[in-house]
Amino acid sequence: MTIAAERIADMAEHEGRFSTQERTKTFRFGELFSGPGGLGLAATNASRPGYEIVHQWATDYDADTCRTYAANVCGDEGHHTVVHHDIRTLDYDILAERGGIDGLAFGFPCNDFSVVGERKAFDGEFGPLYTYGVRALERFQPEWFLAENVGGIRADGGRVLRKIFRDMMDAGYRIYPHYYKFEEYGVPQARHRMIVIGIRNDVDVEFKVPSPDRFKAEDVSARTALANIPSWAKNQEPTKQSERVIERLNHIPAGGNAWHADMPEHLQIKTNTRLSSIYRRLHPDKPAYTVTGSGGGGTHIYHWEEPRALTNRERARLQTFPDDFEFRGSKESVRKQIGMAVPPQGAQVIFEALLDSYAGIEYDSVPPSLEELTLGR
Template sequence: MIFHLGELFCGPGGIGWGATHADIGNEEFGIVHQWANDLDESTCRTYTRNICPNEPESVYCEDVHTLDIEKLGAIDALAFGFPCNDFSLVGSKLGFKGKYGPLYTYGIEVLKMYRPMWFLAENVGGLRSANEGKAFDKILSDMKDAGYRIYPNLYKFEEYGIPQARHRIIIVGIRDDLPFEFKIPAPTGEMKTCRQAIEEPPIPADAYNNEPTKQSAQVVRRLNLIGPGQNAWDVDLPEDLKINTKTRISTIYKRLDPEKPSYTVTGSGGGGTHIYHWAEPRALTNRERARLQTFPDDYVFEGSKEQVRKQIGMAVPCEGAKLIFEAILKTFAGIEYDAVEPNIVDEE
């Protein structure tokens, strides 16, 4: 069966790419784009260019609060990486009281209206503990009430060959009148380093979104005193190079360890948060960041340099999404695959 996928909060297309490239070796099972929605204009241009260049009208660049979901059209599957700002471990932790907390409910509305056969929902690992766990319990309850059996799991993407320590709650739901039981795909056992991701093969000289980063003389001096895998707090910096902040976030001016996966790629933040090369005294380019998120080099991001940074940081790793979508397709095709018991606790 070919599943027609709708997406809310589609972002630049990490989920969309993973879905449309999912391949289980059986042409009768696949996923195709049907429609998508996001609020940000440059993000929508990125999604359209890379996922559905011949169907720009299928991408609705609108605020989900006022989006007419009746016009979207029937779908077999839904994906929604609902905005995670208020569920993140970094930030205000407002949960349901915040501006973004209730946005998952628009996904619930689509599930109730179109009754797709399955869905995939994604959020940060901090979702599990938001509002003392009440937010997560409420979300799962609403998904069940919409008519779905649900399979939540905390995926540690570095355990699946993604060159980045990125931990995300992903909830797969299967409509409860269908006889299929999803299983959590087992980690691949492969570990890919950030050096491998960025250097093998080398990024083409004419690659898009690979503009060199510009560092001040002070930042260059600071980075030259920080070793691979270290941050600004790990070394005794001279007074004029010290960071004067009340909170000591571990990723401030942190340089990558070339023999490990990257730390989590983020989409925003000021000085010291851009992810720093292990050997060169500079921040990564957007294309290097995209490689850590497993976007292919021909994936073109639209917008300004900071808009592109935000898009890349908020995306789901393409290859990570692909792996989970392939497990869903195998579930419906009756193909066995290595599986593990679900886990929703981040011990780190």
């Protein structure tokens, strides 16, 4: 090859790299109610040729949660982009100082919308918190957003959701709400969540809900999920079980709970309310039931064979956090963080579908299951 030819080849290679860089679109990502990093990890792990999501800032009211997020998503548990603050008194200028955003997530607290909770909805302490997400949409005008909450929010004939969806649309977004069953997306846990993807009205992109069909062959059993946890993984402190609890668990079969018919009289729990989660043991060949932040009164998740509650690392496995993801805080604090998180592997499927939508890549999809609640505004 002549020197001239080599120069032309070098220029072509340089131009190719340059044009690839030009085509790369980086979405700066902000989070409210960030939790320990389920969505943050999912977003930054999601990628498609020419598209990526990078952390810009996050905020949560819990100090341990912020330390966990910063350490695992940012690489430094004191990172300045993770703001520890109560959203109800947070000045959004503090977030703006950390940079503009192109994407926003807000997994607003679910307590007042939960099936297990009292369903106070908008009259409760937590119900109105979604409005801080809407306020952030109006303030920062990101190209897209992801909002997440529990399935119980569909109560009251959809009245609550219609109000929330209307506020999101009034902020200037087309929305694609869907009720996701994460065990259908490769997560070893029956965790059902309402998730809304919103695209700003002036952005020429249409999102489609990813189909779960490609995950049908996935092994989502508890047995597989909890296998081969390395000894170096953190957050494996065991829960101390009393002799009475151990005796009770030994009478409960895999998949059963405290109300098992063969429970001896002296071990029976005498209450009028019979929650299925009380001393409930996993079934090794099925996905786990929903991991929550609770633990007292027999609400730990219990092993199917050993008479004990799961460790926090085992709970994190069911939530699909990687083994090198280290939660900060006390054992009780970590348990709550894990229970409140979004499973990163499930969320990553949604973020990658969003990037596919931007890239114009076709993928199998299903209709948004809650779309009818966006009509008739």
